[in-house]
Amino acid sequence: MEMVLQQRAAVIGGGNAGAGCRPGHMTAPVVAAAAKQEPTEEQAGGGAETELRRGPWTVDEDLTLINYIAEHGEGRWNALARAAGLKRTGKSCRLRWLNYLRPDVKRGDFTADEQLLILDLHSRWGNRWSKIAAQLPGRTDNEIKNYWRTRVQKHAKQLNCDVNSKRFKDAMRFLWMPRLAERAAAQHNHSSAAISGDDHLFSSAAATALTVPEMMMTMVNDSSSDDRSPCSVVTTTSSSSSHTSSESTAAAAAAPVTDWDEMQGGADHEYWSTASALQQLTAGDHHHGNQQLFQFQEVEDMPMLQDLSGWVQGFSEAAGVSMPDQTQQQQLWSLDDIWRMQ
DNA sequence: AATGGTGTCAACCGCGACCTG
């Protein structure tokens, strides 16, 4: 652990002196206007420090925090901030560490598996982001919360319905989640090819989320990159995933799903195929339903997906929504509804 | 090329829970 942190500190310090997190983001670090801020309990406890920094973290601050934690460990954030000489609140240090600098933080798009898990767990627990994040190794509550707000709620808005409404939950259960399950299966099939190939960092990062240290170590070997700050790595990785043009077919197949958007763009026979499988599931024919959903995949490699029927049922029960019969289900979403989502 | 709208995500804030003396 300590070695990893020291490695990372070396990467940050050596590769990016003075460079910004995002371009322009850290070039003029914000110094807290003390007059504007009411002193918090942490500030009050800080004694002589009347000038606390706010806003984006600089590389120097990151290095200081990383080095300090490598030496002394984490926790006691207010004391840590003072002892490390950081003009930050303990709260800010904690957030920076947990959401960004921690060695096991994954970056990159959510895989279909992860998206499925988020949808499922949210249906059970609601906005318990930290609890949900605990089930997704390497993902932070902040990241999951952002995903939910930007992706999921956007679609609810497009449908003119509340994200907690039955209409939207049904859409998730019968359309989005099964499709994600299919995508997850496809990713499992193709990811090994994508990972083992010589694909550029960005495409492989898209197929499999990388930790910050992993990306940083890759970037340090990538002479074409000018900006090697951890922030820029992350930003570039996530935003570039949709712009790559030379990936192998396998990598393309394993690329992060844009979930709903992509689902809507599919041919209508895909929808009816999924719907048919779900009808079998909901009618009790779990075996054939699963077979149809995963007819081309090796489901035994995906414990989470081995019994989609039970899982969908669980989702339904947790959401407090009864499973419709076949007729109701057919009526649930007409094709007009599907295309109107676009 | 310029501009405005939208999406994304790091960071901040307030508050309640927990801890400690």
Added chain:
DNA sequence: TCAGGTCGCGGTTGACACCAT
């Protein structure tokens, strides 16, 4: 038991990137 300090969570904000016009 209580009060002050600290932590962690969920909601919100703001700045930048990207895209369409």
